[in-house]
Amino acid sequence: xxxxxxxxxxxxxxxxxxxxxxxxxxxxxxxxxxxxxxxxxxxxxxxxxxxxxxxxxxxxxxxxxxxxxxxxxxxxxxxxxxxxxxxxxxxxxxxxxxxxxxxxxxxxxxxxxxxxxxxxxxxxxxxxxxxxxxxxxxxxxxxxxxxxxxxxxxxxxxxxxxxxxxxxxxxxxxxxxxxxxxxxxxxxxxxxxxxxxxxxxxxxxxxxxxx
Numbered sequence: 421x422x423x424x425x426x427x428x429x430x431x432x433x434x435x436x437x438x439x440x441x442x443x444x445x446x447x448x449x450x451x452x453x454x455x456x457x458x459x460x461x462x463x464x465x466x467x468x469x470x471x472x473x474x475x476x477x478x479x480x481x482x483x484x485x486x487x488x489x490x491x492x493x494x495x496x497x498x499x500x501x502x503x504x505x506x507x508x509x510x511x512x513x514x515x516x517x518x519x520x521x522x523x524x525x526x527x528x529x530x531x532x533x534x535x536x537x538x539x540x541x542x543x544x545x546x547x548x549x550x551x552x553x554x555x556x557x558x559x560x561x562x563x564x565x566x567x568x569x570x571x572x573x574x575x576x577x578x579x580x581x582x583x584x585x586x587x588x589x590x591x592x593x594x595x596x597x598x599x600x601x602x603x604x605x606x607x608x609x610x611x612x613x614x615x616x617x618x619x620x621x622x623x624x625x626x627x628x629x630x631x
Contacts (some may be wrong), residue, residue, distance in 0.1 A: 463545035490532065605628055
């Protein structure tokens with residue numbers, strides 16, 4: 421991360437000089453006081469305050485630049501809407517023919533999301549979850565998976581035989597687990613290693629004893 425060291429009669433004066441050099445605003449930097457200033461006696465022995473000002477890693481711009489470069493290489497023109505809260509960086513890609521960015525069962529979208537996550541979390545101590553979306557695919561996929569979970573749960577309840585779903589990423593597995601966590605007849609578990617980890621829906625005899 422870029423930083424400068426500046427001196428001034430006060431922290432604010434030194435900070436003002438640093439912000440000019442870094443070409444940023446106050447909320448985009450972190451300040452460390454290296455040496456406290458002193459007025460001296462009658463101006464004799466006065467010492468200026470010295471600070472170190474570090475430019476924060478702008479997560480939104482980092483994600484925007486990285487993803488824009490990838491889209492340019494794919495010859496795809498898309499507008500990026502990016503929002504950040506404390507735990508999630510949400511990115512929505514808007515443009516024509518976005519289906520190519522989704523891929524089969526969202527695999528291309530998931531791969532892009534993974535790459536962006538690696539980049540934005542490279543220098544962070546606390547993990548920031550990245551959610552990449554286009555054409556409202558995530559919400560549509562969630563509805564599809566929830567409907568599938570209920571349908572398969574009914575099948576398991578009738579047959580009492582386990583149903584093993586296709587390999588899914590952690591996000592999609594959570595959707596299945598969440599959809600069936602309060603089901604009175606079946607339960608779910610995940611088995612296997614990434615990226616082939618699968619959800620298993622099974623008849624829960626313990627639950628059905630209490631029904």
